[in-house]
Amino acid sequence: MMLGFTSKQLVGVGIFLFMIFIGVPLIIGATGRWDFYFTLTSVALLAIASAGVWLTFYIGRINIGQGAFALIGAYVSAILVVKAGWSFWISLPAAGLFAAIVAILIGLPILRLRGVYFAMITLVLTQVVTLTALALPITNGAKGISNIPLPSSISVFGIPILPDFAAMENTKLAFYYTACIIMILTYAALYRLVNSRLGHLCRSMQQNEELASSIGVNISYIRVVIFAISSFFGGLGGAMFGSIAQSVYPSSFQVADSVNFMLNCFLGGLGFVFGPMLGTLVLYFGWDLLFEFGKYQMLIYSTVLIIIIRFLPNGLLSIRFGKGGDK
Amino acid sequence: MEQILANGVYLGSQYAMIALGLTLIFALMNVLNFAHGQMYVIGGFVTYTFYGQWGVPFVLALVMSCVTLAILGALIERFLFAPVIKGSAREESTMLLAAGIAFFLDAVILLVFGEKQRGVPKIVDGVFNYDFRLIMPYDRILICVLAILSIVAFIGLMQYTKTGRALRALAQDRTAAQLMGVNVDRYSMIGFALGAMLAGLVGGLLVTITGVNLGMGGPTSIKAFMMVMIGGAGVISGAIWGGIILGFMEAIGLALLYQYGDITYLLIFVSLMIFLAIRPQGLMGKPWG
Amino acid sequence: MSPLLQVKNVTKKYGGLTANNDISFDVAENEILSVIGPNGAGKSTLFKMIASFTPTTSGEVIYQGERISNLKPHIVARKGVVRTFQETTIFKSMTVRESVVVAQHLRAKASLAGYFWGSKTAKEDVTAFGKYADELLEFLGMSEISNEQASNLPQGSLRALGIAIGLATDPKVLLLDEPFAGMNHDETMNMVNLVRSVRDERGVTVMLVEHDMPAVMNISDRIVVLNFGEKIAEGTPSEIQNNEKVIEAYLGSVDDEIGM
Numbered sequence: 001m002m003l004g005f006t007s008k009q010l011v012g013v014g015i016f017l018f019m020i021f022i023g024v025p026l027i028i029g030a031t032g033r034w035d036f037y038f039t040l041t042s043v044a045l046l047a048i049a050s051a052g053v054w055l056t057f058y059i060g061r062i063n064i065g066q067g068a069f070a071l072i073g074a075y076v077s078a079i080l081v082v083k084a085g086w087s088f089w090i091s092l093p094a095a096g097l098f099a100a101i102v103a104i105l106i107g108l109p110i111l112r113l114r115g116v117y118f119a120m121i122t123l124v125l126t127q128v129v130t131l132t133a134l135a136l137p138i139t140n141g142a143k144g145i146s147n148i149p150l151p152s153s154i155s156v157f158g159i160p161i162l163p164d165f166a167a168m169e170n171t172k173l174a175f176y177y178t179a180c181i182i183m184i185l186t187y188a189a190l191y192r193l194v195n196s197r198l199g200h201l202c203r204s205m206q207q208n209e210e211l212a213s214s215i216g217v218n219i220s221y222i223r224v225v226i227f228a229i230s231s232f233f234g235g236l237g238g239a240m241f242g243s244i245a246q247s248v249y250p251s252s253f254q255v256a257d258s259v260n261f262m263l264n265c266f267l268g269g270l271g272f273v274f275g276p277m278l279g280t281l282v283l284y285f286g287w288d289l290l291f292e293f294g295k296y297q298m299l300i301y302s303t304v305l306i307i308i309i310r311f312l313p314n315g316l317l318s319i320r321f322g323k324g325g326d327k
Numbered sequence: 328m329e330q331i332l333a334n335g336v337y338l339g340s341q342y343a344m345i346a347l348g349l350t351l352i353f354a355l356m357n358v359l360n361f362a363h364g365q366m367y368v369i370g371g372f373v374t375y376t377f378y379g380q381w382g383v384p385f386v387l388a389l390v391m392s393c394v395t396l397a398i399l400g401a402l403i404e405r406f407l408f409a410p411v412i413k414g415s416a417r418e419e420s421t422m423l424l425a426a427g428i429a430f431f432l433d434a435v436i437l438l439v440f441g442e443k444q445r446g447v448p449k450i451v452d453g454v455f456n457y458d459f460r461l462i463m464p465y466d467r468i469l470i471c472v473l474a475i476l477s478i479v480a481f482i483g484l485m486q487y488t489k490t491g492r493a494l495r496a497l498a499q500d501r502t503a504a505q506l507m508g509v510n511v512d513r514y515s516m517i518g519f520a521l522g523a524m525l526a527g528l529v530g531g532l533l534v535t536i537t538g539v540n541l542g543m544g545g546p547t548s549i550k551a552f553m554m555v556m557i558g559g560a561g562v563i564s565g566a567i568w569g570g571i572i573l574g575f576m577e578a579i580g581l582a583l584l585y586q587y588g589d590i591t592y593l594l595i596f597v598s599l600m601i602f603l604a605i606r607p608q609g610l611m612g613k614p615w616g
Numbered sequence: 617m618s619p620l621l622q623v624k625n626v627t628k629k630y631g632g633l634t635a636n637n638d639i640s641f642d643v644a645e646n647e648i649l650s651v652i653g654p655n656g657a658g659k660s661t662l663f664k665m666i667a668s669f670t671p672t673t674s675g676e677v678i679y680q681g682e683r684i685s686n687l688k689p690h691i692v693a694r695k696g697v698v699r700t701f702q703e704t705t706i707f708k709s710m711t712v713r714e715s716v717v718v719a720q721h722l723r724a725k726a727s728l729a730g731y732f733w734g735s736k737t738a739k740e741d742v743t744a745f746g747k748y749a750d751e752l753l754e755f756l757g758m759s760e761i762s763n764e765q766a767s768n769l770p771q772g773s774l775r776a777l778g779i780a781i782g783l784a785t786d787p788k789v790l791l792l793d794e795p796f797a798g799m800n801h802d803e804t805m806n807m808v809n810l811v812r813s814v815r816d817e818r819g820v821t822v823m824l825v826e827h828d829m830p831a832v833m834n835i836s837d838r839i840v841v842l843n844f845g846e847k848i849a850e851g852t853p854s855e856i857q858n859n860e861k862v863i864e865a866y867l868g869s870v871d872d873e874i875g876m
Contacts, residue, residue, distance in 0.1 A: 018355055062419055109604030116359050116560060119422065120552040121603060124596055131593040187729070196731040197724065197738070204718045207707040214667065215785050216693035216722040224729075255545055259361070259426050266423045299438060302431035309424045310407060313415035 020180050025173065037172040041244065044179035044286045045237045048121030048186045049274035050264040052233035055190065057270055058199070060206035061111070064235045065122030067258035068129035069099040074242035074252055075237025078145040079138060079245075088151035093238050098153060099235025100228040107227040111220070125259045133250040144249030151178075151243060175244050182240065183277070186233055191273050193229070202226060267308065269326050278316060328548060329461040331582045339465055339574025340474040341518035345547065346396055346554035347481060348525030354498035355518040355559035357418060358408060359424035359594025361425040364547030365432035370396055371442045371539030378535075379447035383589050385535070393524045399524025403428060404516045411503050429544070436541050448540035478567065479587055485563065494518050498561065553599055558614020618681075619643040620821055621666075621697070621789055626675035626685070628661050628845075635661040637845045639677070643789070648815055648822045650832045653842035654669065654865060662842070663791050666823075667699040668692040679789070690763040692723060696788035700781065702797065703774035706766045712777055713762040716749040719784035723748070749784065755817075756780050757811065772803050776810070783814065790814065792824040796831045804828060807837045841865070 019053050028036050056063035073095040080091035110121050133139045150171065152165035165171050193199050203217055204212040213219050242248040260283065268279025286304070290297045310315070330520045339472040345367060360366075370392040377388035411424050432446045451465045485491035505511045526607070530539065554573050558565025573595070580591030619642035628636040636658045643649050651659050664670040666677050668687045676687040684692045692698075707715045720753060723745070726738035753762050756776055761769065766777060775795055783791050795811060796804045808831055814820050824833050833853040834840065841849040843865040847855055856862055 010681050025449065025729075062422065106600070110600060113603060113607050116353070116357075116422075117556065117607060119359065120556055121600060124549060124553060124556075124599065128593060128596040128600075130587050131596070135587075135590055135593055167511070192732055196728075196734075197721075197726075197741075198728045198731060200714075200718050201721065203710065204707055207709060208690075208705055210669070211707065211781070213689040214693055214699055215689045215719040215781060216698075218688075218690045220688075255711060259429075263423060263426060266419065270417070277450055295438065296434075298430060298434035301435050302427055305427040306407065306424065306431060309420065310411060312422040313411050313424075314417070 005171055013062075017184070020184075021177070024176075034172065037176045039285060039288045041172070041176045041179045042241075042280050044176075045240050045244075046261070046264065046284060047277045047280040048183050048240075049234045049237035050261050051186050051190050052230035052237075052266045052282050053261045054270065054273075054298045055226055055230045055233070055278040056203075057265060058194065058202045058206060059223055060209070061114070061223075061227075062116075062119040062260045063122050063227075063230065063261065064119050064255075064262050065125040066120075066230075066261040067126040067255065068180070068255035069103065069231040070238030070241065070247075070252040070257070071126075071129050071133065071250075072099045073238030075133060075139055075145070075250040076235070076238035078148050078242050078248045082145055082148055083138075087150075087154060088243055089154050092236065092243075095239035096232040096235040099238075100232040102229030103228045104224055106219075107224045111223040111227055120158040123255060123258060126253070129256060130250045140251070142250060144247060146247035148243060148246045148248070150246070179240060179244075181234065186236070187274065189279060193274055198222070198225075206275030265307070267305075267316055271315075275315060282316065329457070332559065333461055333463055333577050334578035334582070335571075335575035337463070337471045337574070337576055341376035341533060341565045341570075342472050342550065342554055342574045343478055343570025344525055344529045344560065345551045346523040346570045347478065347563065348529075349551045349556070350555050350561055350566040351494075351525070352519055352522035353555065354563075355494065355515055356404075356408060356412065356421070357423060357523075359552075360413075360423045360522070361422070361527050362403075362429040362432050362544075363522075363551050364544035364549075365429050365436065366396055366399070366526035366543065367547050368436055368539055368544045369399070370527030371433065371534040371543075372436065372445070372530075373449055373527070373609055374531035374534045375440075375445045375539055379445065385450050385533075389528065389531045392527045394527040396527025396530075397520040397524040401516050401520040403523070404519035408519070409512065409515065429548070433544060435540065436439065436544070440541070442445075442541050444536070444538050444540040449537055450535050464498055466535060470599060472534060473532055474529070477525075481525065482563070490514070490517060494521075556609055557599065559609030562609075564613040565609055565611035620647075620680065621823075622678040623662070623666065624676050624678060626662070626665060627672045627673045628658070628670070629666060632860045633742035636665070636697055636842075639842070639845075639847045640675075640762075641840050641847065641850055643821060643823060643873050646815060646819060646821055648811070648824070648835055650836040650839045651823065651825050651842060652829070652832055652839060654829070656844075657842040658845040659842055660793065662794060663699060663823075663825055665748040667697060667791055669699070679741070693785060693787075696786075697791070698782050698785050698789070699791035700793055700795075702793050703771055703778065706774060706777060708764060708767040711763050711765055712758060712769070712773075712780070713746075713749050715754065715766060715777060716780050717745045719781040720745045720748060720786075722785050747807045752780060755813075756783075771798060772807075775799075775807065779810070783818065783820070785821055787832055788825065789821045789823065792822060792826075794826055795824055796826055797826040800827075804831050807831075811835060835839060 023038065049070050050081050052069070053063045053066045069189060076098045077088065077091040077095040080086040080094060081088050088096070095322070106125065109119065113121055134141055139145070150165035152166070153160060154162040167176055168174055170250070201222055202210070204217065205222065209219050238253060242252070264279035264283055265276045266279070267283060268275030268277065287301055290300050293300055331359065335347045345363070349360055349363045352358055371390040375390045377383040377391050378385050394465065407424060407428065408421060412419055415421070449466050451469055453465045455461070455465055455468060485495060493504070493509045494517070496507060496509055497511060497514050501511060537584050554569030555566060556569070557572050558567070558569030576595050577591065580594060584591050621643040623639055623641050624634055625639070626639045627634070637660065651662060653659050661670070665672050665685055668685060668689050668691070671686045676683050679695060679697055682695070684695060684697060707718065710718065724741050726735055727742050730738040750759070753759050756779065758773070758776055758780060761773055766774070769777065779792065779795070792811065795807055799807060811822055811824070812835060815822050836853055838850065838852055839856045840847060841862050848861045848865060849859045851859070
């Protein structure tokens with residue numbers, strides 16, 4: 001036993017880490033498919049945002065508004081780096097925190113809504129943020145913010161901790177590693193959270209809010225805390241994305257992206273912390289692989305999606321964890 | 328002022344029809360139909376093809392839009408929603424399915440009709456002009472009247488026919504309806520087909536004025552969601568009120584703030600969020616949960 | 617001695633409908649008090665107001681000298697007044713033991729962050745919760761089913777689970793919502809004994825809403841009778857049994873049921 005993991009789980013985590021940090025670079029090096037770095041980096045970042053959506057589901061709310069928080073994160077980081085001259089590495093947590101603060105303000109009223117109502121209002125939220133980005137002067141309207149510099153080096157007391165990305169030969173690999181490290185930290189935090197008392201309280205709220213409040217759980221407080229954490233993940237993922245693309249536009253994250261974050265969670269399976277990671281990998285990688293089919297890409301993608309939902313309505317992981325959800 | 332009111336009525340009548348279809352499907356199956364906007368777009372393209380390209384009379388083309396969507400809706404319900412609802416541990420799976428169908432229909436529209444904006448010849452020429460205070464092209468007036476007539480016909484159908492009564496019973500309580508001898512499977516399919524048909528009908532009506540293009544689907548769905556939220560999900564009067572209110576807000580906002588572009592929509596969204604914070608069940612909805 | 621809990625002139629109106637009209641009574645410490653009345657008499661609404669699940673229209677509920685009405689349920693629970701629900705309100709996909717562990721939320725000493733980082737207090741809490749859960753389930757005679765998923769339990773066990781969840785919060789006053797509904801005679805008698813031992817051995821004051829007259833007469837120290845939202849009688853079981861107003865109210869409702 002270490003950190004509450006069983007030895008079997010430790011082996012699994014070990015293999016997973018090995019694959020990410022050594023296996024994937026080796027395979028890409030051998031096959032020469034350097035474009036996969038970008039794909040996998042995107043998967044990692046989208047998986048961070050999806051983790052947030054999964055967490056809101058954990059308190060029984062369907063969140064189709066993660067695109068809004070990803071967009072907020074991307075803009076905050078871009079503005080801090082370009083207009084205020086901050087280091088990207090400081091702007092990254094700032095972007096997450098800003099998204100979390102927005103989530104607290106918006107969450108206070110809207111988290112009272114349940115079911116379809118919450119789902120619809122979060123969907124509308126994505127549209128609100130897009131329109132706000134178009135309207136505000138600081139976000140540059142439809143032109144967006146482009147030419148964001150690559151992350152600069154960072155050192156503490158003269159000791160370099162992170163290198164200057166602009167000076168690197170292989171920024172793809174650097175971004176890949178950065179994204180993976182942040183993703184792993186995100187999921188480690190998510191795992192801890194779900195298995196700590198906060199997670200247990202979330203579960204009690206997911207199953208019955210009335211009963212949860214009768215045993216003394218301050219449900220409105222926990223809802224807001226969870227929504228803030230969820231949006232922190234969204235802001236983090238969005239900010240990283242903006243940095244890699246070196247630009248942000250109001251259309252960088254749209255309603256369709258919000259829907260995709262939700263799909264990632266559902267497809268992976270809601271009963272399992274790593275579900276959203278798997279869902280993101282399958283959906284995004286699948287989408288990328290279908291690129292060869294040109295104009296039929298969307299048709300094949302959506303057909304496969306519909307077939308999966310039709311025959312595995314409880315998510316991909318439900319094959320292994322056969323018991324299905326709770327009803 | 329008269330102009331704003333007239334625009335409000337015009338927008339509101341079409342919006343109400345879109346919201347009616349969405350709310351009907353929601354009330355019957357507890358499904359949030361993400362693909363509603365895409366169904367609307369398909370309706371527009373069918374009318375465009377028959378009326379605009381092949382010269383079939385407009386009314387017949389409209390009928391074709393309705394028929395196409397009704398069949399599509401029935402098939403989607405029968406072969407996708409019904410089995411997923413039965414086999415899923417969570418109600419939310421239907422939301423996922425609806426999103427998948429929205430993507431699928433978008434892909435089909437892209438392949439069959441292409442990306443271009445399409446328009447059709449005017450159905451009637453001329454402009455109604457009352458002293459320059461109220462200017463409205465005749466075709467808009469005609470479409471508005473047709474939309475209102477369709478809403479009246481829909482309400483009549485729901486109130487006075489056997490099908491309507493069965494649908495209402497189903498919407499109120501599925502189990503009770505089943506016990507009363509309503510064929511739940513059959514009427515779910517009919518209801519879904521009817522909801523899809525309404526979306527197709529509005530699409531067909533509006534193609535004569537705004538034209539139609541692939542990108543309209545998503546935004547239309549979002550507007551429909553908003554109307555349903557304003558009025559209260561699953562309530563017919565709520566959908567009509569939601570449509571009228573959104574129509575008027577848009578007409579007023581666009582008239583007063585037209586130089587600021589999309590700020591109207593931003594204001595509408597923000598006021599909707601404030602409204603829902605105060606009244607989560609919407610205007611007509613029952614408090615629940 | 618001043619009463620533990622006082623219901624003072626409580627009125628609840630829903631639109632034009634009056635669910636409770638000017639109801640007042642006291643609950644003494646360590647008492648078992650039942651609220652009875654024909655269907656629609658406003659019993660459940662009264663319970664909801666005591667536990668702050670719904671605000672009063674006027675009047676207030678006082679517990680140990682403090683107003684507890686028109687607050688939030690979790691605050692009232694924190695003060696020690698906890699309600700249970702009918703059997704459908706449970707944590708469906710948790711086991712019995714998990715439910716009871718989660719319900720000890722109010723006993724936690726560590727902060728939520730402490731749990732996240734795995735602080736020493738948090739670890740002690742987790743051990744203590746487990747121990748207390750086992751003890752409580754043993755006390756309620758539920759040890760054998762402690763690892764069953766709640767959604768698989770039969771109705772009788774679900775009621776007991778509801779009480780177990782309520783007790784796990786360490787309440788001073790427990791409000792039981794129809795604890796005997798749908799039970800046969802033996803099951804009811806078991807439950808009566810259980811509720812009595814909750815009072816006798818754990819010092820919990822119990823209020824219950826119930827239809828089952830024999831059980832109510834058996835278990836209660838005192839009874840409050842509601843009819844059409846009004847309090848029509850209050851007293852010991854024998855006083856209530858001989859109260860004309862009560863007999864009239866119940867006979868009247870029987871007439872309605874058989875269509876006279």
